[in-house]
Amino acid sequence: MRTALVIGTGLIGTSAALALASRGITVHLADHDPAQARTAAALGAGTDEAPGGRVDLAVVAVPPAHVAATLAGAIRGDVARAYIDVASVKGGPRRELLSLGCDLGSYIGTHPMAGKERSGPLAATADLFEGRPWVLTPTRDTDTEVLNLALELVALCRAVPVVMDADAHDRAVALVSHTPQLVSSMVAARLEAADETAVRLCGQGIRDVTRIAASDPRMWVEILSANPGPVADVLSGIAADLDETVRALRSLESADEDKRAGGAAGIEDVLRRGNAGRVRVPGKHGAAPATYEIVAVLISDEPGGLARLFADAGRAGVNIEDVRIEHATGRQAGLVQLMVEPAAAPGLSAALRERGWSLRQ
Template sequence: MKDALVVGTGVVGTSVGLALRAHGVRVYLRDADPAAAKIASCLGAGTAADPPGAVDLAVVAVPPALVPGVLVRLQGEGAARHYTDVASVRARPQQEAAALACDSARYVGGHPMAGSERSGPLAARADLFDRCNWVLTPTADTRTDTLNAALELVAICGAVPVLMEADAHDRAVGLVSHAPHLMASLVAALLERGEERMVSLAGPGVRDLTRTAAGDPDLWVDVLGANALVVADLLEELSEGLEDAVAGLRAMGAADEDKRSSGARVVGDLLRRGRAGRARIPAGPGAVPKRYEEVTVVIGGRPGELARLFTDASRAGADVEDVRLEHAAGRPGGLVRLSVPGDRREVLMTALHNGGWRHR
């Protein structure tokens, strides 16, 4: 790939430009907002100008509802030899593009499973797509060289290509992205109504849970509208679980001991199923999901203590997947929570005991 045109200089489009430029590809930028294109250009994502002729690949990085119209206009002006996009829904844009007589042979839909709750070019990073899944949805009409151009883009951006049908993709992202985003927004909406003193107690758990709720509402209305029925079905399933949880909690608060026991079983079952579902999430693209367990270690405030802990964990052969630090109020040190594969938990605990660490 020698040159490319990126249309739309938000966080994803600008990140695509930065990744391409890092590999020596000439990139031309276009945006309905000239100021956004200029910022992306100043960041090094490309030149805010139209290319002198047809480029190797045009990347359409606009909201899903705008993709068909932009795609057809680009093809009408002969902007590129091949075309792709980065929309987070696939079926409707492809159907609408076909209805507008788009040349489907030279277009393949795409969706990098990466992004940010922040928007705009200033949130872009050249490494945004490193090791992320990048879905491509070729059809029977897609030319081989067009698919290869999109695969080259994925490779340059450091992502992992995943080929899927458009409908299957939309069902998948509904499950792992769109419905969770709405649930994060529902929890965050509770915080909006909470008293300031209550909200001030929020810690990393609720921040992690509601991170995606900070996204652009207008953009998400567009995304959810293009996948509305899939997401509605998933939320209906969630509502059944919420009803069970409410009934179980009310029973746990009852005076009758049998009711309390029954409610505890319902809530406990929900928590266990949630833990099992969380364990199915792979550590990375192509990885086999592992079961992780947490080991909590008490540390003091001495210099180098955290480094010594990591060294001891490494010598024990414990692959630490995640680390959370919790400082103790009013005194140095605190707790370090290490997430490790379940089959290494006992080994790590033995090593920590032998190293004189206090753990639980």
């Protein structure tokens, strides 16, 4: 690949363009809003000038509802040797292209599993896809050259290629991406009219659950409109669990001992099934989830504090596997939870205490 055309300069399109441009690819940028393409060009993602001829790869990075029409226009204009899209749904756009009479030999649907709560070119980074899965959905009609160019794009963005059937992909993202967005938003919506004293009690748990509720509603309406059936199927299962859980909680209010026992068993069942599902979420580098020991350190909110803590952990010869920060309400301090291998925890705790850090259970 030497040249590329990125159509749509939002977060994903601009991030892909930045990655390609940083590796020597000549990238042309196009957007229905010329100002957005100029912004992406100013960030170093390429040029907003039209290509002088046919490019090697066209990357369509527009909202799902506009993917098929944009791809059809590009294919009919013969702007590239190969065409991909990066929409978060795959079955619908492919069927729309077929209905429009497009030859699908030069096209492959893809979906990089990466993103942010923020959108637009100013949120883009060249390393957005690094180490992240990038789904490819080739069919029997896909030309080998097209697949190879798509794989080259994934490699240049330092992502990890995953080959899937388009409809299987849509069912998968309904479960692991689209439904969590809705559930997060539903939980966060309970806070809108909550009493201020209740909101002030928010801790790390509610922050974890509601983090993605900050996402752009307009973007998510477009995504969910393109994949409504699979998302509704997952939500139906959750709704059944919710009904059972509500009944179990009501039973716990009963004066009848047998009902209370049944209610407790129902709550324990959903919690244990949650444990079993959580264990299946891939851990570090995509490996099986590991069980880490937590070393909790009280840290003041001041410049250089985290850097000093990480440096002291490094001097102790301990690799930090993961980290979380829980901020203290009303105090200029927080609790940093360092996740480390269980065997390393005692040594790290001792080393940090020697260096003056205050540890918590």
